Amino acid sequence: MPQIHKYLSKDSISRSEKKLFDILLSLNNDWHIWMNANLRFALRNGASMEREVDCILYHRELGMLLVECKDGQISTEESLESEKGFIWKQNQREMERSPVDQVLNLVHPLHQHFCEMFPRQIQKDNSHQQFSYDSVRVQWALFFGDMENLKKIGSNAVQSKRVILKSDLKFPNLLLRKITKILETKEASFGNKPFPNTVLSEENLQKLVAFLGCFDEPTWPEIWDMQANARIYPTEIQEMLMESITRNPRMRIEGVAGSGKSLMAQWEVARLFKEGKRIAFLCYNDLLAEQMQNNFQKREFPASQVTAASFYKLAAKYVRLAKVPGAPRKEPQNDEGKKEYFAKMPHYFKQALDILRKQNKASRFFDALIIDEGQDFDNSWLDTILLLLKEPQKGFVRFFYDSHQTIYKGRPVLGNTKIESMPVIFLKRGFRSTKKILLWVREITGISVSCYETTPTGHDVDVRLYSDPQEQIALLYAEIARLKKKAVEPKDILVVSLRSRSNSALAELHNDEFQWSDVHDSLNSLAINIVSAYRYKGLDKRVVILTDLEPSANNPGEPHSNANLILVGATRAKEHLIVFKQRSKIV
Known part of the structure; x- marks a missing residue:
């Protein structure tokens, strides 16, 4: 800039x-x-x-x-x-x-x-x-x-x-x-x-x-407000692109990080709503589903016509509605029980849809499916999800995904034959994150995300080194104090850990200033939220503090061994990225 x-x-x-x-x-x-x-x-x-x-x-x-x-x-x-x-x-x-x-x-x-x-x-x-x-x-x-x-x-x-x-x-x-x-x-x-x-x-x-x-x-927020117009032109291009594919009932949309996939998914929901269609918006991330549901409510889309849900929450709802024999009615509290619950839920979900279809419960099925962050879905789940359509073979489908954002190890994704048979369009340029953020991502991960000429250059990525959990916590407090001097408000700051809460060095940091948003938790509007990168896919904040970045298992000069997860976490930042990186241990 x-x-x-x-x-x-x-x-x-x-x-x-x-x-x-x-x-x-x-x-x-x-x-x-x-x-x-x-x-x-x-x-x-x-x-x-x-x-x-x-x-x-x-x-x-x-x-x-x-x-x-x-x-x-x-x-x-x-x-x-x-x-x-x-x-x-x-x-x-x-x-x-x-x-x-x-x-x-x-x-x-x-x-x-x-x-x-x-x-x-x-x-x-x-x-x-x-x-x-x-x-x-x-x-x-x-x-x-x-x-x-x-x-x-x-x-x-x-x-x-x-x-x-x-x-x-x-x-x-x-x-x-x-x-x-x-x-x-x-x-x-x-x-x-x-x-x-x-x-x-x-x-x-x-x-x-x-x-x-x-x-x-000027304060940083004032600068960012002035740069807002730089992101208008790309969204106009995306909107024209979506208009061009309206006649095709089934499409895959592959887009790089920050290319506007979730925004385009919302446009599709709005367009189909005007046509009187009943629509299901599905994603794996419950925070994204919650935000989408809030967006649809603000636009006064009735829940009876537009449903936004994460995969497991929708599956559990349908399992309860169909009263599937042998299926638990609530999620167990113990770890072993949860593991079995989530493993069996996709099977129960399919049973539920079969039962409801036999009962002619037409109001439980949809004219259109919008699937966002599709790379998170197990291939077998997608066969079940398509059964949500009133006409599973012909119903309207939009499948948004990014192959570089696959982060669930051991889960077979992006190989479902029905989805793969759909025509695909590509969104090759991002416009959410600044050029400096995308440059840092490329240097660390080897993943190149192109952007528009109008994309703001932004501030240099700040990389802070730490040796132990206490030092990382001290760094966090220092960075928040620095951001406050730049007039950045807590609502514009997000702490994204590259680890789950149980494995994060910040696990115990839960007070009036910082709040962990753990599994099923909503975000706190009065505090600075700490979330795992796994939970915040598809969403963004002006400032992201990326924590728990550990040394790569790969050789020097090679992309980081956790490249995809780093890409996901870093590109949640729109304007500024701060990274807490663990010092390499000398053997």
Whole structure:
């Protein structure tokens, strides 16, 4: 993310300034940005200059770009009364000042001012000293945020290469190339070469920042809110993709982590609801099922028409409804009993469906099945799940999955012949997690998740080392304190353990500030929740603290031996990831 020294004024009504600022947030940390900057400095003749610049961009290696933003339809018109032979118009009204003059007239004075700001003393010999200076290249551009072309602007008014148009904002890289080209413009007044530019020292960079104005840094949540638009474009693509497959009753959708599978599943539920269909949304994770059920209730989808449930909870419900002989009515409390209960439940579930179908209980069956996080389902379960359909051979099915997120060892998945026979579409790019998070995931796991150009770069992943449980707990308290200073609220923080509670170093951490969400527990809205990565699939938080990362069993340089689980845990983070990694033991 760029270093933003002055944000767009809350009083700004300029659409163009807002559009430009939104996409500039996709630039990397080498860029500095000032919006609505007020410049005031002395000229060599003793006079002073004071101007507001809509946008100032600075890059140490490329220089500074002044941008004048204009809304509406900009045009020029010939005028014999004008000194230049033409006038500028905005929405057919004559403009008081030429937009070119508003920025061009600042270029030369700023060049001179920066020379005086950054003098360098060079020792020539024992008796003489020579003075030089650091240069800051200054260039200018216009941004017409509502225009696709320059057909209504005369070629004598402005060079097209100086104008940024609406079409230049389609992709961040497209805008970056345009900005770079403008900054490297060859100037006839300088021997047909670009204006000189010195890579400023850190001291001189701070002087430049102080001159242009260094304002209070925004909180992290404020930054994230500004970046929210970066995730709108990918969701629009996903929605169009889902529209394109509506005619096919059965589809597999394979998507990378954060590609919007659960969001697309919700769209399908909403679309089918409008068609009057009875729908079952199924997943393995009870927390995901709970959130989906809450979402459907907020949209006022009646439970009689839309059901969201985890596999085992729905199975247990149907087993009770059908009164399956020999099946327990409640989940046992002891470990051995639970193990037998879960092992036999899929079999009881199939028996229950057979009984209800023979009893003509049509209201217990569905027109459509939406299966999310399908890689969690045992292949044999899926044959039973399809029996939930009123027409098991022809009913509507959407099966969402990611082969890289298979984490249940010993469970045969993604091999059911009925599911495999369905056509498949691929979602190859994620948009939930920042680029820095996805880069860290690739380095640790070897799993590459592509993203969109507009995906925020984000903060570096913070990796903290610990040796024992007590040190990891101390790290957790320290990180929470640091996040609070960044104005990050507990509701935006989640602690994700790569182990179950019984095996986690944080197992005993359960108090007013931290709450474990164990099997069947809902999340606590008043505390920072600690969950196992197994329980939080399909969900996300702005900040995730990934704990209990143990050394890999693989050789150095190879992907981590627990790669898939790390991928699942890390990609729950939308904006920032903190990792607690155990120090390798020296043998």
